[in-house]
Amino acid sequence: MDAHIKKVYVPMTETGFYILFCLQEEMHGYNIGLKVKDMTNGDLTISPGTMYGTLSKMENDNLISFVKEEDKRKSYIITELGKEVLEIELKRIERLYRNSKGE
Amino acid sequence: MADKKELRFFFLPEYEEEEEYLCDMAKKGYLFEKVTLPGIYHFRKSEPTNMIYRIDFNPQKKEDRESYLQMFKDYGWEYIQDLNEFSYFCKLDDGTDDEIFNDNESRIEMMERINKRKMIPLVAIFLCIIIPQVMRMIIGGNYTDPVSIGFYIMWIVLMFMYIVLITRCTAGFNRLRKKYDVK
Numbered sequence: 001m002d003a004h005i006k007k008v009y010v011p012m013t014e015t016g017f018y019i020l021f022c023l024q025e026e027m028h029g030y031n032i033g034l035k036v037k038d039m040t041n042g043d044l045t046i047s048p049g050t051m052y053g054t055l056s057k058m059e060n061d062n063l064i065s066f067v068k069e070e071d072k073r074k075s076y077i078i079t080e081l082g083k084e085v086l087e088i089e090l091k092r093i094e095r096l097y098r099n100s101k102g103e
Numbered sequence: 104m105a106d107k108k109e110l111r112f113f114f115l116p117e118y119e120e121e122e123e124y125l126c127d128m129a130k131k132g133y134l135f136e137k138v139t140l141p142g143i144y145h146f147r148k149s150e151p152t153n154m155i156y157r158i159d160f161n162p163q164k165k166e167d168r169e170s171y172l173q174m175f176k177d178y179g180w181e182y183i184q185d186l187n188e189f190s191y192f193c194k195l196d197d198g199t200d201d202e203i204f205n206d207n208e209s210r211i212e213m214m215e216r217i218n219k220r221k222m223i224p225l226v227a228i229f230l231c232i233i234i235p236q237v238m239r240m241i242i243g244g245n246y247t248d249p250v251s252i253g254f255y256i257m258w259i260v261l262m263f264m265y266i267v268l269i270t271r272c273t274a275g276f277n278r279l280r281k282k283y284d285v286k
Contacts, residue, residue, distance in 0.1 A: 013208050015206055015208075030174060030177035047203050049161070049203035049204045049213065050203070050205045050206060072170050072172075072173035073177075074170045
């Protein structure tokens, strides 16, 4: 993993994390937003400007790849590089959680 | 009462002021219809309305345009128009989700897109065209005929306009960076 990816995505924003996490399944932007809202009991709303910007950026950086366009909605799925980044983030968050619980 | 037209000028980093201006006009009963160069805002007379206006800057390839607009539509934003690659959206205030960005990181990213795509060309024109031209004229010496003097004055005025523009934009971007707290 090159330095640019590490610098930009480790650690990730909460929004970025949830988007990448959801894209372990193929999905389009608006549906990601709905799913995240559901997962966080409505606490985290991803707005369209943020959603579009994050998806374009992740696609450019090869963390996700474009799958298809249906009814003007673009679907994406995580790439191998994206999975690597997600794995690093998950480990970091697990450690954060363990330490905060004092386990 | 009649519709209204107003002349306003917002600098590159002043899109939040512009949004606020449009929201205020709607509250006074003037709904934003369109804006045309050099900054003429057209309003339609209506009842005072709590309409929210937001401006995004995310120039994309032609083939990505439809999916971009569809994303905003899915979220309940109505697209109004583009000007200078800025996209204008509106939504009736229903007390929820009145922002198009939900974190400061993405606000900063939009600002940096404007900086890169609009500000850098401005500075490049200033440094590569205007400054060399003015220098050449100053060194060039005596101008006596009215046409030459006219050009001379025009370039000097242009230079000062660019200085004001660049200074004001740079200050505005710095203010935004501070506001969004870039590391």
